[in-house]
Amino acid sequence: MRETWFLFRHFWQADVRSKHGVAGLVLFAVSTVYAAYQVVRGRPDADTWNAMAWIILLFTAFNGVSRTLEEDRSEVLAYLRTTVQPVHYMLARTLHNVVILSGLSCLVMVFAGLLLGWSDLGGARLWGFVGAMVLTAVALGTTLTLLALIAARAGAGFGMTAVLGLPLVLPIVLVATTLGSELLSGVLVADTWHNFAFLGALSAGSGVFGAVLFPYLWRAS
Amino acid sequence: MNQAMHRTSPAIWAVRIGGLLLLTYTLVMTFGVPLGPGIEDVTVQRTALTDEGASFAVDVAGYGTHFTTSAPRVFLKRGDHIVHATAVTAQDDGHLTCRIDLPLQVPSRSFDVFVNGAKDGTISFANGFFAEGLEVKEGISLSPDGEALGDLEDADLGFHFPFQPNIMESIRNLMLHVPMWFTMFLLMGISFAQSIKTLRVGGNMDRDHRAVSAVKVGLWFGVLGLLTGSLWARFTWGAWWVDDPQLNGAFVTVMVYAGYLVLRSSVTDPKLRSRLSAVYNLFGFCLLVVLLMVLPRFTESLHPGKGGNPAFSSYDLDSALRAAFYPAVLGWMILGTWMYALQLRMERSRARIAEAQLMRSNMPLALLFVTPASTSSLEAVFTASGKMPVVVGVAVIIFLGLGLWWILAARELRRLSRQESSLNGTSPS
Numbered sequence: 001m002r003e004t005w006f007l008f009r010h011f012w013q014a015d016v017r018s019k020h021g022v023a024g025l026v027l028f029a030v031s032t033v034y035a036a037y038q039v040v041r042g043r044p045d046a047d048t049w050n051a052m053a054w055i056i057l058l059f060t061a062f063n064g065v066s067r068t069l070e071e072d073r074s075e076v077l078a079y080l081r082t083t084v085q086p087v088h089y090m091l092a093r094t095l096h097n098v099v100i101l102s103g104l105s106c107l108v109m110v111f112a113g114l115l116l117g118w119s120d121l122g123g124a125r126l127w128g129f130v131g132a133m134v135l136t137a138v139a140l141g142t143t144l145t146l147l148a149l150i151a152a153r154a155g156a157g158f159g160m161t162a163v164l165g166l167p168l169v170l171p172i173v174l175v176a177t178t179l180g181s182e183l184l185s186g187v188l189v190a191d192t193w194h195n196f197a198f199l200g201a202l203s204a205g206s207g208v209f210g211a212v213l214f215p216y217l218w219r220a221s
Numbered sequence: 222m223n224q225a226m227h228r229t230s231p232a233i234w235a236v237r238i239g240g241l242l243l244l245t246y247t248l249v250m251t252f253g254v255p256l257g258p259g260i261e262d263v264t265v266q267r268t269a270l271t272d273e274g275a276s277f278a279v280d281v282a283g284y285g286t287h288f289t290t291s292a293p294r295v296f297l298k299r300g301d302h303i304v305h306a307t308a309v310t311a312q313d314d315g316h317l318t319c320r321i322d323l324p325l326q327v328p329s330r331s332f333d334v335f336v337n338g339a340k341d342g343t344i345s346f347a348n349g350f351f352a353e354g355l356e357v358k359e360g361i362s363l364s365p366d367g368e369a370l371g372d373l374e375d376a377d378l379g380f381h382f383p384f385q386p387n388i389m390e391s392i393r394n395l396m397l398h399v400p401m402w403f404t405m406f407l408l409m410g411i412s413f414a415q416s417i418k419t420l421r422v423g424g425n426m427d428r429d430h431r432a433v434s435a436v437k438v439g440l441w442f443g444v445l446g447l448l449t450g451s452l453w454a455r456f457t458w459g460a461w462w463v464d465d466p467q468l469n470g471a472f473v474t475v476m477v478y479a480g481y482l483v484l485r486s487s488v489t490d491p492k493l494r495s496r497l498s499a500v501y502n503l504f505g506f507c508l509l510v511v512l513l514m515v516l517p518r519f520t521e522s523l524h525p526g527k528g529g530n531p532a533f534s535s536y537d538l539d540s541a542l543r544a545a546f547y548p549a550v551l552g553w554m555i556l557g558t559w560m561y562a563l564q565l566r567m568e569r570s571r572a573r574i575a576e577a578q579l580m581r582s583n584m585p586l587a588l589l590f591v592t593p594a595s596t597s598s599l600e601a602v603f604t605a606s607g608k609m610p611v612v613v614g615v616a617v618i619i620f621l622g623l624g625l626w627w628i629l630a631a632r633e634l635r636r637l638s639r640q641e642s643s644l645n646g647t648s649p650s
Contacts (some may be wrong), residue, residue, distance in 0.1 A: 079642050146504055150497050154488045163483050164501060167476035174469065202511075210508055213500045216420050 007092035023066055026220035028061045029104050030111055037115040046184040050121040053112060054177050059102050061140040066161040067095050074199040084217035090211050098141035120184050128189035136176040143169055146210040154219050196202040240555025243548045250545035251396045258286040258341040259384025259560060263334050270354055277321045284607050288317045291338030295319045297350050299329045307596040326358040329624045332428040342376025383539050390607035394453055396545050397615050399552035401446035407554050408439030414505045416499040429495035434564035436478050444474045445622040449615040456603045456611050467524035477505045535592035563630050
């Protein structure tokens with residue numbers, strides 16, 4: 001546990017130090033929201049707003065997980081292999097992605113609210129939507145981390161992550177969009193809790209699968 | 222190195238021949254067994270509306286019915302309320318007209334239409350009658366005497382498949398389209414097991430060959446399942462593709478395994494490739510199982526067998542369908558595992574050649590595409606004679622698809638064995 005925490009802090013410090021990594025993600029998210037704003041030019045109706053919010057999150061998530069870290073360089077990996085347990089590395093990596101994606105999803109929400117408005121959301125349902133967005137970001141983060149690491153190991157980048165990941169996250173997106181459109185159409189958060197539970201269970205499940213399977217990617221050859 | 226593994230034991234050949242016999246039986250059953258009678262459509266027209274009540278002219282279109290000889294009688298039913306039709310006239314075997322008289326106040330405006338006759342027994346059409354312009358009132362009784370239904374005629378039919386409105390003859394797809402998915406899941410299960418063995422200590426490259434062979438053949442079945450399902454959907458739901466959890470699941474599954482093959486093609490080192498693709502296979506399969514089991518529970522589905530739609534309930538899947546369906550599934554699965562064995566032979570041969578010349582070869586993955594044609598003429602062609610052309614189309618897609626596979630496989634096997642024998646001067650079985 002301490003090792004995981006240490007690695008997570010290490011990733012985080014590396015991000016803070018290099019700056020361009022996270023700044024690039026923020027810029028990408030903001031630009032995507034702005035592009036969406038340019039497309040609709042004004043306040044879209046609830047369905048369009050819902051679709052746009054999730055598509056923006058999906059793009060941001062794929063961009064976020066398939067970023068190459070300093071740790072992906074083969075020299076650094078060779079060093080880490082001798083010092084770190086693969087499970088700890090995987091957990092730290094997942095946690096790192098989850099934190100970054102959650103932050104980005106909040107940023108997307110704020111920025112979308114500024115430009116596109118919050119559609120028919122208000123009060124508790126707005127917070128419910130933010131919660132759904134963060135929870136979806138967590139689910140996407142846990143699912144995509146392993147796939148991005150497979151793609152990185154295969155020597156292919158963003159394109160391969162998308163090929164491997166898009167079909168697998170489609171169900172997450174389906175649940176998320178259903179949840180979003182229910183909240184937008186006035187369903188109370190308490191009445192749609194099963195969607196939240198499903199997203200949470202999915203995150204936990206794919207996190208466990210990732211931790212179990214990652215050691216097989218870790219070996220040198 | 223493993224010449225002996227290529228020689229197939231007599232027991233396996235017996236199973237394969239049994240599988241071919243089962244498939245022959247399936248085809249005979251699929252195209253030979255007649256469909257039971259049923260009501261295709263009911264049209265209602267109000268002919269009179271006076272202070273006492275209303276009269277309606279009802280036009281019943283039957284499919285496979287014997288209206289002229291069976292002396293049919295027609296009645297409407299909603300709950301306990303029964304209304305008998307008068308002036309029942311059979312225009313021909315598949316067409317009858319009758320008259321319904323109703324008071325101005327009725328317990329419900331919509332009724333199920335029933336026809337009972339000597340040969341066809343009782344056939345029905347849910348919500349076929351709508352009493353336009355009448356007033357709905359609680360507590361009105363239309364049939365005080367319930368005993369009038371006591372003397373219904375029993376059906377006198379041979380071995381037949383059950384009639385389902387709208388699905389009609391295309392119910393035969395149960396023996397063609399559905400086993401494609403069963404076979405695919407069997408093969409993906411084989412691939413899953415082999416991927417686990419690849420990752421375990423002592424896992425060798427042969428496990429990887431098995432895993433990829435199963436995925437390649439299973440994907441072929443999956444694509445055929447999508448194409449045949451798409452054709453069926455066009456003439457049942459009116460669109461080539463509809464938004465439905467069952468269809469989403471099928472699409473996601475095919476995409477995941479296509480991604481598996483893309484991943485493999487991007488890695489050149491065989492050891493690394495076997496491990497990466499095994500990890501992806503396990504992760505993908507587990508997520509698929511969870512998602513395909515859980516996700517459909519959240520939403521309604523139109524697909525037969527889901528959400529109260531006809532297919533696997535004890536009522537719909539009657540003994541005639543069972544007698545054809547279970548052997549069909551077994552037959553297609555045996556064919557699938559046979560194709561898997563051939564594909565495995567190709568993969569091994571390829572690996573041996575690559576080892577010999579340190580070069581990889583790839584079989585092109587040919588896919589079938591249905592080209593959309595002008596829909597109006599298609600509509601007429603495919604909905605003729607109880608949508609039987611849909612079944613024929615599905616069968617043609619499957620046989621073209623599988624035939625293409627066998628032709629490609631035979632050519633590839635010949636090519637590989639030529640290449641291999643020229644490489645090391647021996648003849649590999």
